[in-house]
Amino acid sequence: MTPITKSLYLQFLKCQNSFHLIREGVVTKPTTSSFGGYLEWGDFLSLCKNQFPNSPTIEKSPNREEGFAQSLALISQNISHFSAQLRYQNLVCSVEFLEYDTERDGWILWDFRPIGSIKQDILRSFFFYKQVAEGMGLRVLGFKIIRIQTKFVYKGGPILPEDYLLIEDMTPRMESESGIRTEEWNKFQNEIQKTSEQSVHYSFLENNPSCRSLKTCLSPSHCAKGKENAKEIFDYRDSSELAKQWFATGYTSYESVPDGELSPIQKIQKEAHKTGMVHFDKEALSQYLSNVTKTVAFLDFESVNPYLPIYPDTKPFQHIPYLYSLHIWNGETDTLVHKTYLHEDIGSDPRQYILSHLQNDLPKDITIFSFNDFFEKLIIQESANVYPEYLEFWESVKSMFIDLALPFKKLWIYHPMQNGKASLKEILPCFSKESHIGLTIREGQDANYQYLRLIKKQVTTEEKKRVLEDLIAYCKLDSYGLFLIYRMLQEKLSVI
Structure with missing residues (x-):
């Protein structure tokens, strides 16, 4: 069975259709990396690791089994370690730092992110780690993140971690939003169970609550079969969810949307596309x-x-x-x-x-x-x-x-x-x-x-x-x- 990674789970929460298409190998996973992030990641990671001296690291290897085996060996000895490789059934993940709390006899899941603020995907990632870790029998005590202190002003010389890094305990927020995260997870599990032995029904309208545009769709030929060329209505300015309603109605082009449903600037677009003429407001x-x-x-x-x-x-x-x-x-x-x-x-x-x-x-x-x-x-x-x-x-x-x-x-x-x-x-x-x-x-x-x-x-x-x-x-x-x-x-x- 194809392993389900954290990124694949996050893709599911963005778009159920794309989750299945990627998992089945129909389309490739969209790249999320920006230009050159790796140029700074090593230095940022070193600053984070300095907070936990003498902790071992699971090095990346083409053979994932080696990583899982090394993490299991360290976990069995209650040893904290970086790049922990966790697996439960068909769920796999890599946790930046898995810390053992001796006094409470449990584990804290850490994430290192070169970001200035917390977004939903961070919380969803932590929940995914938790499901895998608890599935393995680990007692998860809490969640912590190291991110960037955006108010930090560099004065020259070496960057001091205590000034630059912000260590934040995410446990209270995870607990307060546990209902939301559990609901998302149950929806995910139900979808896996529902589609495990039958073909998936792809629908841009019915199965894609968070996807608003065919312009960003990974495979319109699956999600909107026969209407792959209906992207024009999503080019209307300020259309957003409205364009999705137009699509459901059967509108497929600029010209097909009635004037009564358009804003003044959308009418300008429609007229320009109908006539092929440039709109120009001289006044x-x-x-x-x-x-x-x-x-x-x-x-x-x-x-x-x-x-x-x-x-x-x-x-x-x-x-x-x-x-x-x-x-x-x-x-x-x-x-x-x-x-x-x-x-x-x-x-x-x-x-x-x-x-x-x-x-x-x-x-x-x-x-x-x-x-x-x-x-x-x-x-x-x-x-x-x-x-x-x-x-x-x-x-x-x-x-x-x-x-x-x-x-x-x-x-x-x-x-x-x-x-x-x-x-x-x-x-x-x-x-x-x-x-x-x-x-x-x-x-x-x-x-x-x-x-x-x-x-x-x-x-x-x-x-x-x-x-x-x-x-x-x-x-x-x-x-x-x-x-x-x-x-x-x-x-x-x-x-x-």
């Missing part, structure tokens, strides 16, 4: 651009946000800029200038250099366009707080920013090729010949990861040169894309 866009200066700037930052702080006066997960791309367009002379700065001295804090170069490169008193400008403004503000000689610069530019994402969020302009999306990467190909598809680095998470690789010295000298070039190319297209979108808006305003 709203004219007002939006009414105070733009003759010379304008287009700014994009790339940052790294490690959960193990690297630079002094930073917090876990704080975004630290290491690269910017700045396009400056003079509307009177129709000239475009590009300026960029990439911090190549990996061992030093890039923020002061970023601020210094940006202050020199950015003309005074001009409009600055960014896409979701909250991020760019936060980068400058937080950096200037650490280097107060640039606070005056921050004060001079903060009111000059305009968010170029706003017209697309508000649907003042909408291209049918957007398919309901409003990200720069989706918008740019709709209104220009440019696209991120041909780049080696195509998204911000990857750029973050690549620079972290440089910091962690995970690249060769030759590869470092290529990565730096790729980072510059990616950031440059983002700011150039902003320029193209702005010019497009201007041109449309002048001809409509």
Whole structure:
């Protein structure tokens, strides 16, 4: 029988259909790992392990039986150990630390997570561990987690575990929510029993209470047989559960949903898709651009946000800029200038250099366009707080920013090729010949990861040169894309 892991159990709670499809090997399990988490995991794990000196570790092995046997041997001797490999019937799991409490003669289940807050999946994971452990005959006394203290401010030197780590006893919360967790588990057990000797009936509507969209479905051909192409209705803005009701009614396309069931912005989408024409609200866009200066700037930052702080006066997960791309367009002379700065001295804090170069490169008193400008403004503000000689610069530019994402969020302009999306990467190909598809680095998470690789010295000298070039190319297209979108808006305003 195929073993049921913790991740498979969590998948069941998200979507019963996907649980069966993955378990039967029909589809592959979706990846949940983000770019480059492993680059920091080893250091984080070491800090956690330092809390339990002299405890043995079950090393990973291709042969899982060895791990189960080693854990059983240690459990039989009441020895606490890391990476405990537990198995009960067809349920298997790996517990970060299995601690034996001598005084109470029982076991405490520990989890190590590089996160700042507790989510439902943590509690569900603990419950899964508990079911396996108790099935093996272990007396489970409690649940504890080591996570990140998000208020921690790094001051340089070695990170001290007592300041950086937050040890939290989850036992009271597990006890208070035991009814919810038990209900989930019983539902899981009933489904296993119900489907053990018969084929599974897949239904997007009947068997998928938490799944709201065919866009995220692992296998529409199973869950919505014959209606695999009904994804259009889930592209409607702000549709969520409503789109599921439309699907149940039999609507399969933008055009099929009656106007009476649509919001004003959804009607805009429908009309654009029916006619193939770009929606353009001249009045709203004219007002939006009414105070733009003759010379304008287009700014994009790339940052790294490690959960193990690297630079002094930073917090876990704080975004630290290491690269910017700045396009400056003079509307009177129709000239475009590009300026960029990439911090190549990996061992030093890039923020002061970023601020210094940006202050020199950015003309005074001009409009600055960014896409979701909250991020760019936060980068400058937080950096200037650490280097107060640039606070005056921050004060001079903060009111000059305009968010170029706003017209697309508000649907003042909408291209049918957007398919309901409003990200720069989706918008740019709709209104220009440019696209991120041909780049080696195509998204911000990857750029973050690549620079972290440089910091962690995970690249060769030759590869470092290529990565730096790729980072510059990616950031440059983002700011150039902003320029193209702005010019497009201007041109449309002048001809409509």
